[in-house]
Amino acid sequence: MPSFLGMDLRGHLDLLLLATLRQTGPVHGYALITALRDRSGGAFDLPEGTVYPALHRLERDGSVASTWDTGATRKRRIYTLTPVGEAAFAAKRTHFDAFVAGVRAVLQHQVVLP
Amino acid sequence: VSVERYLDELFDRLAGTGGAGRRALAEAEDHLRSAADEDEAQGLSRVDAEQRAVVAFGPPHTVAAQLRAVHRPDAWLRPAFAGAWLAGGLGLVAIGVSGLVAEVFGRIFGPEFVAGDGPGVTYTAARCAEYLRLFPGAGGCAGAAAMDHWGEVVQYRVLAGVLGLLVLAMFGLTRRRTEFGGEAWRPPRGAVAVPLGALFAVAGAGLTGMSLMQLAYGDRDMLGANLSAGIVALAAAALCLLGYALRRRHPTGTAA
Numbered sequence: 001m002p003s004f005l006g007m008d009l010r011g012h013l014d015l016l017l018l019a020t021l022r023q024t025g026p027v028h029g030y031a032l033i034t035a036l037r038d039r040s041g042g043a044f045d046l047p048e049g050t051v052y053p054a055l056h057r058l059e060r061d062g063s064v065a066s067t068w069d070t071g072a073t074r075k076r077r078i079y080t081l082t083p084v085g086e087a088a089f090a091a092k093r094t095h096f097d098a099f100v101a102g103v104r105a106v107l108q109h110q111v112v113l114p
Numbered sequence: 115v116s117v118e119r120y121l122d123e124l125f126d127r128l129a130g131t132g133g134a135g136r137r138a139l140a141e142a143e144d145h146l147r148s149a150a151d152e153d154e155a156q157g158l159s160r161v162d163a164e165q166r167a168v169v170a171f172g173p174p175h176t177v178a179a180q181l182r183a184v185h186r187p188d189a190w191l192r193p194a195f196a197g198a199w200l201a202g203g204l205g206l207v208a209i210g211v212s213g214l215v216a217e218v219f220g221r222i223f224g225p226e227f228v229a230g231d232g233p234g235v236t237y238t239a240a241r242c243a244e245y246l247r248l249f250p251g252a253g254g255c256a257g258a259a260a261m262d263h264w265g266e267v268v269q270y271r272v273l274a275g276v277l278g279l280l281v282l283a284m285f286g287l288t289r290r291r292t293e294f295g296g297e298a299w300r301p302p303r304g305a306v307a308v309p310l311g312a313l314f315a316v317a318g319a320g321l322t323g324m325s326l327m328q329l330a331y332g333d334r335d336m337l338g339a340n341l342s343a344g345i346v347a348l349a350a351a352a353l354c355l356l357g358y359a360l361r362r363r364h365p366t367g368t369a370a
Contacts, residue, residue, distance in 0.1 A: 029141050030148045047172030048149075052141055053180035056134070060184060061293050062300070074144045077137065084295055 013054050015096055016044065018063060018089040021081045028069065028076040029055060055079060063088045116161070117146045120168045127178035134185040138177075146171060196285075196294065197301035201310045203281035208314065208350045210275010215342040217268045223338060229263030231256065232335030267339045304358050311354030318347030 020036045021027065027035070032055075033048050058064045063085035069076045081089070121143055128135035149167035154160055171177070220228045237245070237255055245258035252258035289295035321344030328337045 028144070030145045033145075047176065048145065048170050049142065049172040049174075049177035050180055052138055052145075053177065053184050056138070056181065056184045062295060074147065075140050076144050077141050088293075 012096065013046075013051075014058060014063075015089070015092040016040075017051065017054060017058065018081065018085055018092065021064065021079060021085070022089060026078050026080040028072075028078050032079060058085065061088075115165065115168050117143070117150060117164045117168060120146065120171070120174060124174040124178060127174055128181065131182060131185055134181065138181050142171070142177070192299045193301040193305065196299045197306045199281070199285050200301070201306050203278050203285055204306075204310060204350075204354075206274045206278025206281060208275075208278075208346055209271050209343075210273075210278055211350075212343045212346040213268045213271025213275060215346055216264070216271065216339055219338040219342055220264045220268070225260040225264035226257065226334060228260075228338030228342070229267050229336060230260050230334040230338075231263075232333060235335075263336075267336075303361070307354045307358035307361075311351045311358065314347045314351035314354060318344050318349075318351055320344070322348060 016036060017032070020032055020039065023039075024032065024035050029052055033046070033051050036044055036046070036051075055064065055066075059066055059079075061084075062082060064079050065082050066077050066079045069078045121139065124142055125135075125139055128139060131138075146164070146167045149170065150160070150163040153163035153166055158166065216228050237259060242255035242258070245255060245262055246252065249258040249261040252261050289299075293299070321340050323344075325337055325341035325344055327333075328335070328340070
């Protein structure tokens with residue numbers, strides 16, 4: 001299961017993949033996973049194989065599109081963010097920001113005792 | 115475990131997944147060999163580099179189970195639902211257009227042409243009085259009944275057309291705003307246009323043929339109503355099938 005310091009990443013993996021793909025542009029799976037790991041400072045140490053089912057699901061839902069790159073030494077699948085993916089990223093980011101703000105507000109709440 | 119052994123096990127666990135599994139296997143191979151190449155370039159032995167790549171990739175049964183979940187065989191239900199929604203909306207709009215054509219036919223050729231009764235049809239005195247009350251200028255019971263039936267033909271069909279436009283608007287809005295617009299819900303190219311076009315063609319040929327036979331035998335029973343539906347169905351069939359043929363020639367990425 002994808003984790004970050006023991007926390008479940010399942011609900012956020014799509015957001016992380018869309019965000020990384022948005023930053024890198026068209027890219028193959030290995031480079032995408034490497035970019036995600038590098039950008040998180042190594043914090044998101046995912047079982048790398050589980051990213052491919054997530055990418056296939058995002059493609060099935062129209063958020064990413066993919067084509068074979070036969071120019072490389074090995075056959076590679078290149079992933080690109082679609083307009084549906086852009087919209088999905090914006091929506092997921094809004095939800096995530098609201099979630100983080102809510103958690104932070106609870107954590108910072110000061111209880112004033114009489 | 116070497117990359118080769120890992121890929122063999124993943125292949126076994128992906129058995130029966132068809133093209134999706136073959137693609138996943140090719141991606142896994144590229145990933146594992148790229149990772150191993152990178153680690154080997156940084157000084158690890160090939161054996162250690164492959165071992166590290168395999169461990170980082172995750173257990174083959176986990177990867178295969180997740181891939182199977184994404185590409186499950188009942189995935190056809192979603193595009194079928196979307197296709198039925200689209201086809202239903204288009205069918206209702208075609209009925210609405212036939213209502214407008216029936217309106218035009220009635221204005222040009224008279225209400226009896228659209229919704230006249232067959233020979234031998236009579237009404238009770240009370241029914242006649244009701245028709246004549248509604249259409250006092252009709253000049254007789256048969257004429258008033260034809261006026262009433264013409265109105266019904268046009269009204270019901272146009273209502274169906276308005277409903278069809280609402281159905282299509284909902285379809286477009288839902289596709290734009292939700293995951294319904296994604297690849298999983300998109301019917302394969304031609305999966306709506308071809309069967310719908312064929313259905314329209316059969317209905318159009320039947321209704322138009324029947325109307326022409328009515329004309330030949332002088333039978334006026336609902337002649338214009340049948341003819342208007344037949345003409346619109348044939349036009350809709352032509353639009354569906356020509357649209358599909360043009361899209362095959364100049365694909366733009368949209369489906370159905």
